[in-house]
Amino acid sequence: xxxxxxxxxxxxxxxxxxxxxxxxxxxxxxxxxxxxxxxxxxxxxxxxxxxxxxxxxxxxxxxxxxxxxxxxxxxxxxxxxxxxxxxxxxxxxxxxxxxxxxxxxxxxxxxxxxxxxxxxxxxxxxxxxxxxxxxxxxxxxxxxxxxxxxxxxxxxxx
Amino acid sequence: xxxxxxxxxxxxxxxxxxxxxxxxxxxxxxxxxxxxxxxxxxxxxxxxxxxxxxxxxxxxxxxxxxxxxxxxxxxxxxxxxxxxxxxxxxxxxxxxxxxxxxxxxxxxxxxxxxxxxxxxxxxxxxxxxxxxxxxxxxxxxxxxxxxxxxxxxxxxxx
Numbered sequence: 086x087x088x089x090x091x092x093x094x095x096x097x098x099x100x101x102x103x104x105x106x107x108x109x110x111x112x113x114x115x116x117x118x119x120x121x122x123x124x125x126x127x128x129x130x131x132x133x134x135x136x137x138x139x140x141x142x143x144x145x146x147x148x149x150x151x152x153x154x155x156x157x158x159x160x161x162x163x164x165x166x167x168x169x170x171x172x173x174x175x176x177x178x179x180x181x182x183x184x185x186x187x188x189x190x191x192x193x194x195x196x197x198x199x200x201x202x203x204x205x206x207x208x209x210x211x212x213x214x215x216x217x218x219x220x221x222x223x224x225x226x227x228x229x230x231x232x233x234x235x236x237x238x239x240x241x242x243x
Numbered sequence: 244x245x246x247x248x249x250x251x252x253x254x255x256x257x258x259x260x261x262x263x264x265x266x267x268x269x270x271x272x273x274x275x276x277x278x279x280x281x282x283x284x285x286x287x288x289x290x291x292x293x294x295x296x297x298x299x300x301x302x303x304x305x306x307x308x309x310x311x312x313x314x315x316x317x318x319x320x321x322x323x324x325x326x327x328x329x330x331x332x333x334x335x336x337x338x339x340x341x342x343x344x345x346x347x348x349x350x351x352x353x354x355x356x357x358x359x360x361x362x363x364x365x366x367x368x369x370x371x372x373x374x375x376x377x378x379x380x381x382x383x384x385x386x387x388x389x390x391x392x393x394x395x396x397x398x399x400x401x
Contacts, residue, residue, distance in 0.1 A: 187345025
């Protein structure tokens with residue numbers, strides 16, 4: 086089951102995030118994690134390294150396709166700098182599920198669709214990925230990205 | 244950091260498996276999950292659909308690169324049938340970390356290296372991936388793959 090939720094008005098535009106029902110009701114945890122995912126989507130679409138890195142736990146790990154795992158904030162920063170140097174994203178996340186595993190631990194499974202522009206050539210191509218996030222609450226009870234990996238769902242290039 | 248652990252004495256022999264340290268001590272949970280990962284490696288290298296599917300929870304999800312998420316055992320089976328039809332793997336997993344999140348929930352982060360043979364052409368190429376597994380214990384306290392995603396760590400094809 087999917088529904089469309091209005092999330093945040095932003096500079097006169099309205100961003101919509103298509104959100105799959107996670108089965109349970111919209112708990113406080115679920116809403117907070119949806120908010121992190123929404124902020125992450127915005128960071129990606131704005132090529133905003135600072136905003137992306139700020140969503141991670143200090144011992145977070147970013148597992149980008151075509152890269153070795155980036156462990157810790159310094160490596161994560163370099164990871165996003167490399168991504169945004171290479172490509173510009175225009176994508177939208179949909180949430181397949183959000184599940185709390187215990188106090189302070191949860192995961193989210195998402196998909197994202199849109200377009201990628203190769204900065205060097207200006208070529209634009211469809212982009213579609215699936216993502217798995219593990220979230221952890223820090224000492225201030227803020228949900229942060231603890232582990233994050235994505236992979237394309239498009240067929241291999243011929 | 245890597246260490247060699249004695250795993251199981253078996254018919255008078257001692258088997259050794261090279262295992263990346265997960266930081267914490269070798270709990271029962273950790274050894275059981277290492278055993279599932281070892282069985283999964285064997286299933287992949289033998290193109291054994293039954294053995295791979297048997298490691299999943301009945302409501303498991305397999306997120307293979309270049310495919311949409313396969314939800315539930317029937318879709319997971321089709322996913323592995325498609326993978327093994329296309330390629331033959333010869334890979335070895337190394338474990339970056341295993342962490343229990345709560346009673347019955349854990350995750351493992353791994354990397355795998357080796358070779359892939361394209362069945363249609365016979366072409367052989369280096370293969371390197373990173374993986375994130377979420378494990379869940381079933382009613383019989385058996386650790387099963389609940390969510391699993393991988394992506395290549397090799398550079399994009401030119």
